[in-house]
Amino acid sequence: MSEPLFDTVCFVGIGHIGSSLALALRKHGLARRLVALEAAPEHRRIAVEIGVVDEATDDPAKAVPGAGLVVIAVPVGAVESVGQAIAPHLAPGTIVTDVGSVKMAVIRDLAPSIPDGVHYVPGHPIAGTEHSGPRSGFAELFQGRWQILTPLPGTDAHAVATLTELWTRVGSMVEVMDPHHHDKVLAITSHLPHLIAYTIVGTASDLEAHLAQEVIKFSASGFRDFTRIAASDPIMWRDIFINNREAVLEVIQRFTEDLTALQRAIRWGEGEVLEKRFTETRAIRRAIIDAKQA
Amino acid sequence: MSEPLFDTVCFVGIGHIGSSLALALRKHGLARRLVALEAAPEHRRIAVEIGVVDEATDDPAKAVPGAGLVVIAVPVGAVESVGQAIAPHLAPGTIVTDVGSVKMAVIRDLAPSIPDGVHYVPGHPIAGTEHSGPRSGFAELFQGRWQILTPLPGTDAHAVATLTELWTRVGSMVEVMDPHHHDKVLAITSHLPHLIAYTIVGTASDLEAHLAQEVIKFSASGFRDFTRIAASDPIMWRDIFINNREAVLEVIQRFTEDLTALQRAIRWGEGEVLEKRFTETRAIRRAIIDAKQA
Numbered sequence: 053m054s055e056p057l058f059d060t061v062c063f064v065g066i067g068h069i070g071s072s073l074a075l076a077l078r079k080h081g082l083a084r085r086l087v088a089l090e091a092a093p094e095h096r097r098i099a100v101e102i103g104v105v106d107e108a109t110d111d112p113a114k115a116v117p118g119a120g121l122v123v124i125a126v127p128v129g130a131v132e133s134v135g136q137a138i139a140p141h142l143a144p145g146t147i148v149t150d151v152g153s154v155k156m157a158v159i160r161d162l163a164p165s166i167p168d169g170v171h172y173v174p175g176h177p178i179a180g181t182e183h184s185g186p187r188s189g190f191a192e193l194f195q196g197r198w199q200i201l202t203p204l205p206g207t208d209a210h211a212v213a214t215l216t217e218l219w220t221r222v223g224s225m226v227e228v229m230d231p232h233h234h235d236k237v238l239a240i241t242s243h244l245p246h247l248i249a250y251t252i253v254g255t256a257s258d259l260e261a262h263l264a265q266e267v268i269k270f271s272a273s274g275f276r277d278f279t280r281i282a283a284s285d286p287i288m289w290r291d292i293f294i295n296n297r298e299a300v301l302e303v304i305q306r307f308t309e310d311l312t313a314l315q316r317a318i319r320w321g322e323g324e325v326l327e328k329r330f331t332e333t334r335a336i337r338r339a340i341i342d343a344k345q346a
Numbered sequence: 347m348s349e350p351l352f353d354t355v356c357f358v359g360i361g362h363i364g365s366s367l368a369l370a371l372r373k374h375g376l377a378r379r380l381v382a383l384e385a386a387p388e389h390r391r392i393a394v395e396i397g398v399v400d401e402a403t404d405d406p407a408k409a410v411p412g413a414g415l416v417v418i419a420v421p422v423g424a425v426e427s428v429g430q431a432i433a434p435h436l437a438p439g440t441i442v443t444d445v446g447s448v449k450m451a452v453i454r455d456l457a458p459s460i461p462d463g464v465h466y467v468p469g470h471p472i473a474g475t476e477h478s479g480p481r482s483g484f485a486e487l488f489q490g491r492w493q494i495l496t497p498l499p500g501t502d503a504h505a506v507a508t509l510t511e512l513w514t515r516v517g518s519m520v521e522v523m524d525p526h527h528h529d530k531v532l533a534i535t536s537h538l539p540h541l542i543a544y545t546i547v548g549t550a551s552d553l554e555a556h557l558a559q560e561v562i563k564f565s566a567s568g569f570r571d572f573t574r575i576a577a578s579d580p581i582m583w584r585d586i587f588i589n590n591r592e593a594v595l596e597v598i599q600r601f602t603e604d605l606t607a608l609q610r611a612i613r614w615g616e617g618e619v620l621e622k623r624f625t626e627t628r629a630i631r632r633a634i635i636d637a638k639q640a
Binding site for chain 2: 129153178179180182197198200227236237238240241242243244245246247248249250251252253254255256257258259263264266267268269270271272273274275276277278279280281282283284286287289290291293294297300301303304306307308310311314315318319321323326327329330331332333334335336337338339340343345346
């Protein structure tokens with residue numbers, strides 16, 4: 053157990069990511085007291101009952117003052133109103149971070165509310181499962197995963213260093229990145245895969261009932277891997293797509309072109325086109341295994 | 347250990363599926379002797395060395411005679427020439443089955459070679475990983491998974507019953523299905539997911555080099571699940587798409603329409619369309635978990 057980095061940490065939203073980070077901070081002794089500001093009574097009750105946080109409230113005036121770190125872990129579309137609600141209670145010197153999967157829109161919606169003297173450092177842990185809610189949190193979620201920080205020009209270097217230490221101590225590797233670049237990279241690595249998974253599972257669920265039953269029965273042949281991704285939180289993902297529109301539309305366009313090319317090769321029986329493409333994709337898998345992200 | 351179902355079983359092709367079934371037959375004592383007919387010298391050497399089969403050869407005249415069961419486990423595109431090669435050596439009463447992911451084309455290519463008195467029962471185990479070759483086989487691969495049999499009109503009922511017993515004893519549940527219907531169901535549950543995975547990984551591998559590096563680094567956010575599927579054997583999948591063309595093109599069309607609808611919702615900021623769709627897809631995941639295929 054090492055020296056705590058913070059006396060009190062306040063989580064705004066205690067869902068999958070919030071509760072996982074709370075448990076990780078506890079496990080590594082990084083905070084003395086954990087508080088949740090959470091709108092859903094059920095989540096507040098569970099989070100306290102299972103010991104994710106010491107205290108949970110829906111009143112910013114009770115949750116925010118006294119916290120040295122405020123972690124905003126709500127769907128991206130809720131960040132603006134959260135920022136307005138907590139702003140009056142943020143004391144100078146407080147560090148505010150968020151865990152949103154989109155960074156440009158979150159900065160646009162949150163930064164204007166942050167008072168002078170409060171250090172806002174946008175962040176995004178590249179970790180998570182398809183589960184949601186405080187019961188789904190676990191302390192090891194961030195172990196061996198990347199944490200991206202996208203500090204704004206002029207952000208206090210000490211605040212960035214403190215967050216870097218916090219994420220490092222819960223097991224993550226930290227990368228500092230431009231927020232615009234973040235949104236472009238994540239559109240490919242995360243937003244497009246989720247959209248595709250939602251689409252294919254949706255396509256299957258539109259089938260006639262007896263065929264849909266068989267799709268479920270024989271899902272082990274590839275389909276089920278998509279259903280896991282497509283079981284992710286609908287509100288969270290609605291907000292991500294709406295708030296990273298341009299980058300997502302750009303990668304959908306590339307994807308559609310590539311799919312059309314393969315579709316054409318299938319129609320015309322061009323086996324060599326398919327084989328070449330399917331061989332190239334193996335190299336990426338090997339690189340991911342080598343990078344220990346498999 | 348129960349009574350063997352066969353004295354000798356011959357595997358034509360000793361890759362991932364062939365070697366897994368060989369190991370399963372051995373584990374459950376379902377055959378006394380296992381032989382591989384395999385074109386690749388390296389696969390023959392490995393399969394004997396690690397004890398997957400007792401003997402391996404590239405000569406049908408040595409491998410096939412004496413086998414009560416012949417299991418054809420080669421890429422779908424190789425089935426026709428395999429059928430012609432083994433046909434002269436098949437004795438009356440022998441059961442021939444295959445494990446191809448496409449059934450109409452395999453029946454078209456294989457059935458004409460099968461001599462009178464030999465019982466051909468097409469099959470498809472809904473199991474497998476992204477790995478290939480005899481080293482990747484394991485006896486538990488079929489445990490709790492479906493085995494589909496698509497017998498032709500007039501097929502010997504005893505042969506179907508024997509194969510049903512064999513698959514049941516290696517842990518599978520057996521489903522008898524019309525081959526045309528099989529190809530339609532698998533186009534959705536397996537062929538489309540693989541094509542989509544190959545496409546998205548291909549889209550990423552076309553990115554400028556520095557961006558591709560970041561895609562690998564941050565792949566844990568959804569992308570890596572696709573890369574596992576897109577690491578599957580290129581020849582096997584080339585053959586599947588070419589040989590299930592009509593059903594695959596039909597589901598690509600449905601998928602593209604659905605993707606276009608979501609794309610449009612993103613462009614116009616129609617959050618309620620996205621949320622509705624993303625909520626529907628969760629039900630399919632729950633059904634798969636309930637069906638114990640997750």
